Amino acid sequence: MTNIADGSAALVLFSGGQDSTVCLAWALSRYDRVETIGFDYGQRHAVELEARQRVAARLRAAFPDWAARLGDDHMLALPALGAISDTSLTRATEIEVGAAGLPTTFVPGRNLLFFTYAAALGWRRGIATLVGGMCETDYSGYPDCRNETLQTLAKAISLGLDKPVGIETPLMYVDKAGTWAMADQLGGKALVELIVDETHTCYLGNRAHRHAWGYGCGTCPACELRAKGWAAWQGAP
Numbered sequence: 001m002t003n004i005a006d007g008s009a010a011l012v013l014f015s016g017g018q019d020s021t022v023c024l025a026w027a028l029s030r031y032d033r034v035e036t037i038g039f040d041y042g043q044r045h046a047v048e049l050e051a052r053q054r055v056a057a058r059l060r061a062a063f064p065d066w067a068a069r070l071g072d073d074h075m076l077a078l079p080a081l082g083a084i085s086d087t088s089l090t091r092a093t094e095i096e097v098g099a100a101g102l103p104t105t106f107v108p109g110r111n112l113l114f115f116t117y118a119a120a121l122g123w124r125r126g127i128a129t130l131v132g133g134m135c136e137t138d139y140s141g142y143p144d145c146r147n148e149t150l151q152t153l154a155k156a157i158s159l160g161l162d163k164p165v166g167i168e169t170p171l172m173y174v175d176k177a178g179t180w181a182m183a184d185q186l187g188g189k190a191l192v193e194l195i196v197d198e199t200h201t202c203y204l205g206n207r208a209h210r211h212a213w214g215y216g217c218g219t220c221p222a223c224e225l226r227a228k229g230w231a232a233w234q235g236a237p
């Protein structure tokens, strides 16, 4: 995590999932102006993109102070990323751990592209702080989620734009239980309930079953992680 940049505005990589929603709340509690960016690369589940709209609308309704800071949402279509990926997120292949030890949901280098596009958009919007929910704790298999990767990328982007750009990753060393705790600290019960009801993380796009921790199939890796984190947070003293 770094604190380069002007400090007054942030652009949050926002997918409508639990992690990026907590990051959005984190940014809204720190920056005067917060904008969001999302990427459509042919995700199998339109449900993810719908979740973005619901989360933003409910944040505005439940948190007037944050509503005043929450600015434009930007949606970028990246069909090229979907075209070159052969993963469970973009094709109807089964989720499993591939030969390289990475889940087949892994999209090679995805976060490098996301942040590079975000930086270019941020340049046009006058925003030099980029915020993302990447985390080393739960997904150590994703090399583009690592702190060193992202801080080195921030340096490359800063050089490429000839302007300091910071990448903030408030969840980098936080596990899923800690993410629930952070939501509670930032927005109390109202934010925790918003995340349970509206965010989406299930790989299978399942919104038929509502569990204590939210909607999902309950058995895919993303659901298991979310449920385990919830249970650990609930059980914490």
Ligand code: ZN
Pocket (backbone or CB within 6 Å): 201, 202, 203, 204, 205, 206, 216, 217, 218, 219, 220, 221, 222, 223, 224
């Ligand atoms: Zn699931």
